[in-house]
Every structure is written in C-alpha cells, then in structure tokens.
Amino acid sequence: MTDNANKVKMLILGSGPAGLAAALYAARAELAPVVLTGTQLGGQAALTFTIENYPGFPDGVGGAQLGELFQRQAEHFGTRVEFDTANKVDLSARPFKVTTDVGEYEAETLIVTTGASPIHLNVPGEDTLLGRGVSYCATCDGAFFKEKKVIVVGGGDSALEEAIFITRYASSVTIIHRREEFRAGAILQKRAKDHPKIQFVLNTVVTEVVGKDKMEAARLKNVATGEETLLDADGIFIFVGHTPNTQLFEGQLKMDSHGYIETDMLMQTSVAGVFAAGEAADPHFRQVVTSAGMGAAAAIQATRFLEAESG
Ligand SMILES: Cc1cc2nc3c(=O)[nH]c(=O)nc-3n(C[C@H](O)[C@H](O)[C@H](O)COP(=O)(O)OP(=O)(O)OC[C@H]3O[C@@H](n4cnc5c(N)ncnc54)[C@H](O)[C@@H]3O)c2cc1C
The missing domain is CATH 3.50.50.60 (FAD/NAD(P)-binding domain)
Incomplete structure (x- = not known):
C-alpha cells in the first residue's frame, strides 16, 4: 500500500x-x-x-x-x-x-x-582485483596509490582528466589507449602530454589484470603488431566509456x-x-x-x- x-x-x-x-x-x-x-x-x-x-x-x-x-x-x-x-x-x-x-x-x-x-574491459583479473588495484574512480581511490605505478586506460576527456589528477599521488601514470588519436579535448591532451609523470602506450589494449591478492601488472597487446608485453603496475584506472x-x-x-x-x-x-x-x-x-x-x-x-x- x-x-x-x-x-x-x-x-x-x-x-x-x-x-x-x-x-x-x-x-x-x-x-x-x-x-x-x-x-x-x-x-x-x-x-x-x-x-x-x-x-x-x-x-x-x-x-x-x-x-x-x-x-x-x-x-x-x-x-x-x-x-x-x-x-x-x-x-x-x-x-x-x-x-x-x-x-x-x-x-x-x-x-x-x-x-x-562505467563500462568494464571484461578481461581476466578485472573483477577479482576490483578494489585491490582495479578502480573506475580516481577521486575515490587515487590517494591509495601514493608513490605507486598506475595505469589509466582510455582516450577520452575522463581518462586524461583523471590521469592528470592521479599524478598528485602516483610516481608514474601510463595511459594505455587502443588508438593513435585521442577523443579528449586539445587542452587536456596538451596538459597530459606535457606532464613529466605521464607516459603513453598507444595502439594497445589491456588483455589481463595480473595479480594474486593485489594487482601486480597488466598484460598488454599491441593491436597493430599483436605483440604481448607485461607492464608492472600497482593500480589500473579504467575510463573506456559508459x-x-x-x-x-x-x-x-x-x-x-x-x-x-x-x-x-x-x-x-x-x-x-x-x-x-x-x-x-x-x-x-x-x-x-x-x-x-x-x-x-x-x-x-x-x-x-x-x-x-x-x-
Ligand atoms: C570521472 C569523471 C569525470 C567527469 N568530469 C566531468 C567534467 O569535468 N565536466 C563535465 O561537465 N562532466 C564531467 N563528467 C561527466 C558528468 O559527470 C556527467 O555527464 C553527469 O554527471 C551526468 O549527469 P546525470 O544526472 O545524467 O547522471 P549521473 O551523474 O550518472 O547520475 C545518475 C544518478 O542516478 C542515480 N540512479 C541510478 N539508478 C537509479 C535507480 N534505479 N533509482 C534511483 N536513482 C538511480 C544515481 O545514484 C545517480 O545519482 C565526468 C564523469 C566522470 C565519470
């Protein structure tokens, strides 16, 4: 009633x-x-x-x-x-x-x-390591990564904005983007590219979040060459759409x-x-x-x- x-x-x-x-x-x-x-x-x-x-x-x-x-x-x-x-x-x-x-x-x-x-990557390790390295919210979780190595996935405004934000804490931020070009606005792109703590890995996707009790690395695949690599990181922030x-x-x-x-x-x-x-x-x-x-x-x-x- x-x-x-x-x-x-x-x-x-x-x-x-x-x-x-x-x-x-x-x-x-x-x-x-x-x-x-x-x-x-x-x-x-x-x-x-x-x-x-x-x-x-x-x-x-x-x-x-x-x-x-x-x-x-x-x-x-x-x-x-x-x-x-x-x-x-x-x-x-x-x-x-x-x-x-x-x-x-x-x-x-x-x-x-x-x-x-947020859309998930749907790769192995993403769900099991949620809250133990995997995050969709930099404001919520960024401070847990003081002096740590962090990966940000995505190429839009949110990804670049949040990557810049995470540099307050992290020792380094690697932005992984599946394309060569970014969707993010020009001002944000410039800020991210000029930032001394930010690196880019382009034409690349994440295929696995690796770790047992917490994240240790991400498995990456270059979409052009098919080459697979492992990138050590303590955290991964995913901003690939909604x-x-x-x-x-x-x-x-x-x-x-x-x-x-x-x-x-x-x-x-x-x-x-x-x-x-x-x-x-x-x-x-x-x-x-x-x-x-x-x-x-x-x-x-x-x-x-x-x-x-x-x-
Ligand atoms: C990391 C990040 C950074 C961003 N930065 C900017 C920025 O700098 N500038 C900018 O303009 N935009 C930014 N955006 C985008 C902006 O936040 C969104 O466009 C905006 O919040 C969308 O507003 P909304 O009210 O449509 O939906 P949302 O903000 O998604 O709010 C949805 C609401 O619905 C509620 N809800 C969901 N399901 C139910 C239910 N079943 N019953 C009752 N309530 C429900 C949720 O609790 C929430 O309160 C950013 C977004 C993200 C994720």
Whole structure:
C-alpha cells in the first residue's frame, strides 16, 4: 500500500546534475518533487575532483561540492530528497508505480535521470582485483596509490582528466589507449602530454589484470603488431566509456540499440507523463552542464504537461 506521503506529483529517479536540476525547476513550480538518490548521491559528477567547465565557477569547483550545492538549492525550494533506489517500475497506467528498496511511490509524472555507469574491459583479473588495484574512480581511490605505478586506460576527456589528477599521488601514470588519436579535448591532451609523470602506450589494449591478492601488472597487446608485453603496475584506472542505467525501463520505454532512452526535443519519452534527461537519454554530450540543462527542460515540460491536464 502506498503511503499518502508517497503519492507525488513528480518523482525524479536520480540525484546527478540532471535529477537535481529537474528538482530545482519542479520545486520552484511548487510541485513538491521527490528525488530518489540511488546509490550515488550527486551522480558521476560527485566522483570527479574538480569540474572546470561548469559555468559560474571560473576557478573550478569540486565535483562533490557542486552536487551539494545543487541539492541545497533544490531542497531550499521544497524538494524532498530520499536516500533510496528504484528497483521496479510500472509505467502501464498513471499514476506510475515505482517500487524502491524501502517502499512504493505513485507518481503523476516521472523524470528518469538514472545516468550511466562505467563500462568494464571484461578481461581476466578485472573483477577479482576490483578494489585491490582495479578502480573506475580516481577521486575515490587515487590517494591509495601514493608513490605507486598506475595505469589509466582510455582516450577520452575522463581518462586524461583523471590521469592528470592521479599524478598528485602516483610516481608514474601510463595511459594505455587502443588508438593513435585521442577523443579528449586539445587542452587536456596538451596538459597530459606535457606532464613529466605521464607516459603513453598507444595502439594497445589491456588483455589481463595480473595479480594474486593485489594487482601486480597488466598484460598488454599491441593491436597493430599483436605483440604481448607485461607492464608492472600497482593500480589500473579504467575510463573506456559508459553504459546507460536504463535496464529498469526495458520493454516499457523506447530505447536505442545501446539502451539510451529515446526522447523528443521536449524530453518526452514514448510514455506520456514520463520524461528523461541527462546521460540516461544522451549518448552525445555527456557533460554536467548539458545534463543539468536537459533536467531543467524535462521539469519545465512535465510542469506544462500537468498544467494542461488540470486545464
Ligand atoms: C570521472 C569523471 C569525470 C567527469 N568530469 C566531468 C567534467 O569535468 N565536466 C563535465 O561537465 N562532466 C564531467 N563528467 C561527466 C558528468 O559527470 C556527467 O555527464 C553527469 O554527471 C551526468 O549527469 P546525470 O544526472 O545524467 O547522471 P549521473 O551523474 O550518472 O547520475 C545518475 C544518478 O542516478 C542515480 N540512479 C541510478 N539508478 C537509479 C535507480 N534505479 N533509482 C534511483 N536513482 C538511480 C544515481 O545514484 C545517480 O545519482 C565526468 C564523469 C566522470 C565519470
């Protein structure tokens, strides 16, 4: 049975930039939104040490700090933030039913901002040595690698940004990238290439994380020559992309072949009254500012949707 407090005009799944921006707009429209945080309060943004490209912070801002500011601003206008995770949704009729770890919600509108999670390499040793050398979060684990040798895998913005961050601790950082060219922006590339602690191994993939109780080395394979080598390292940070957290909605919301929720320009999904924003619906931009913008747009549109219904 759904408690009255859990019958809401708007339920927002996710507390990353998209979810908290949506909450701010919905709260200011007096919809008393409820945000379910999921396991990562503040979303992926809270995992990064500094964000230098969110407007309004010329000196950069800590990722966790930005998340807290988003949350405070949303709560200031009447958002209720619940430390809870949705594990089942029924979108077949309104109000939509959402079952969580601790209860059940009935929501007139739903905004899905469940974001994305890191893609794994799926090589031997990666799972067994997780937390014992293998990591997907430099801000969380970088400090464990003081004066150690670290590998960073990937060629995008996240990989280079985090590699530079890890140089605060590690004695050396080797970036392994499967191509010759990087996807990362020019400024980051230059910073990484100029950094005395960073080396590059290009056209190369990791085929195994080697170690018994903790990581000792990575087995590498040159994709051009097929040559295999072993590179000694104490840690490996993997930044090879993301997959959307949308499995909950399979069969209920239209998605593309990679699992990103399809929306129109108004952030409307295939089900009237359900909106999606941020990385759950965006394989293209994947930034704090764009995710927050989409979250705000989704809340504005959801507000109009409810207004149109009430005449
Ligand atoms: C290491 C790293 C560095 C980055 N650096 C930058 C940068 O410098 N600048 C920049 O602009 N962007 C950066 N990004 C990207 C940026 O963090 C993301 O684009 C942004 O956080 C996406 O916001 P989002 O709200 O869509 O999703 P996310 O941030 O992924 O948040 C998803 C939220 O959904 C919640 N959730 C998931 N499943 C459920 C569920 N079932 N029920 C309830 N809640 C759920 C999670 O707990 C989380 O709160 C970086 C990302 C990473 C990983």
